[in-house]
Amino acid sequence: MRILHTSDWHIGRSFHGHSTLDALRGVLDALIAQVHEHDVDLVVVAGDVFDSAAPAADCYRLLTDALRGISDAGARVIVTSGNHDSAARLGFQAGLLRDGIHVLTDPAAIGTPVTIDDEHGPVHVYGVPFLEPSLVRHLWPGVEVRSQAQALDQALGLIRADLADRGGRSVAIAHCFAAGVEPTSGLERDIQQGGLDVVPLAAFDGIDYVALGHIHGRQRLSDAVRYAGAPLHYSFGEADKPRGSWLVDLDAAGLAAVTWLDLPVPRRLVTLRGRLDDLLTAPAHAEIEDAWVCVQYTDPTPQSDPMRRLLSRFPYCATVMHTPEGARADDGSTYARRVRAARNDRELIDAFLAHVRDGEGATEREREIIAEVVDERVAAEVSA
Known part of the structure; x- marks a missing residue:
């Protein structure tokens, strides 16, 4: 079986006030083409499909078009909810979707897989939506669930118990912050704000492949546990991170191979630093005039109307910061x-x-x- 692991589409997120819908549509079209080109059997989307709990109508249209495109390319689709999604809003139309498209948002159903057969037998795919401890602890009376790590441990325990009865190969989809992620890998906004709740890597033992979401840069925590990252750059801090998805092959014994597939970058992201006049005139910057630009100008004093002046050369200048060089040390005098x-x-x-x-x-x-x-x-x- 061939699986494409993607996550964190964040449909509806803006980039410094600019809509990303058209750019994301183009990237997802490229992903759909890869599904067809590589004869993918199953696409898994590991949470944060939407960027907010109440997405606009255009966001639903983009999701519908993407899911239909994947289905038309010959693959089944399994989608789970993340911390940005409203599980209820994402899952309300699950029963209305065509055959082969599954939206798994119910934490009470974690131990019940979507089973897909190939020439080697069944593959059981378990969807774990984002588990907010205060909202799910009532599902498991007598089990301490005060953290997401405890919630994931309980969820994976249910999966292993079910898998022991069923037998066969397994895939788990989860949205969490797992131990071992590099600290500079484009962390999610809530992680940057101090909301760390780390899930031990051992929690995923016994699963042939674990498709994770929540981190916006690709990460390999082990051969079988990986983050795909977001398909689009959503901040300048992610500018050097590749965009794409993992192509996962399962054979009769389990995990056989994992390959990275790059996705196109609609508009590159560049951070420029220097004196404002130099940035406006330097010939070396001609090749990035069509890029998203973050400018850190280093003039000793704030310059007049820097954004307007920069836009005359860099029409996609998104943000400007005054970061003077050689700032004088504080002498302690008020x-x-x-x-x-x-x-x-x-x-x-x-x-x-x-x-x-x-x-x-x-x-x-x-x-x-x-x-x-x-x-x-x-x-x-x-x-x-």
Whole structure:
């Protein structure tokens, strides 16, 4: 049996205020072409199909088109829900889908697989939706479920028990943060915000292949336990991570081979750093003018209207940050103390400029202008 493992489509997520629906549609069309090209028997989508619990109508249309496309290419599909999905909204149409498309969102049914036969016999595919401990602990009276790791341990125990009765090969689909993931691998937003709940790798023992979702960069935790990552880049932190899916082959004995299939990147992501004028004029940047661009300009002081100026050269500039080089070290002096230390209006203004410009006081030309303005003010007060 040949399986394509994908995850974290996040249909409906925006990229710095820009819709990603058209880009994602193109990438999923390429995935569908791979299903046909490689004679895939089953596609598994390991959670976070949608980006929110209440997706817009266009998101449902994109999902419907993608699932139909995969089915028309000759593969069956099994989809599970992630932490961004509403299991109820994702699963409400499960009974209406055509044969061969399964949406598994009910935690009470974790121990009941979708069984698919090939020339070597049955393959039992178990879907584990994202398990929020407070919402599922009532399903297992007498079992302590205070963390997602405990919930996954219980779920995998149910799967192994069922598999022991059925026999045959097995695939589990889960959405979680598993131990062993590299810390720089494009972590999910809730993980970045400190919501770590690590599932030990040993929890997946006894399964021929475990298709994981939740991490946006591909990861191989073991031969049999992998993350496919998201099919689209959703942040500049993911820019150097390949996009694609795992092509998994099962033979009569179980896992036979796993191959990575790249997906196209609709628009590359680039981070530029340097002085604003240099970024606007450097010939070396001509080749990335059609890329999504994150700019970190290093001028000592904030520049006027940097986004508008950058868009004139980089029409897909998504974000701009002022990150000055050589910022002066904090001398421990508060702004109030510097103001009190000023001996005249010129020094008072210089103290204010240093406060708002990361330690940089007035330039020579600015001092001349300040002196003129202060002298005019003093002369006006004297004449009055």
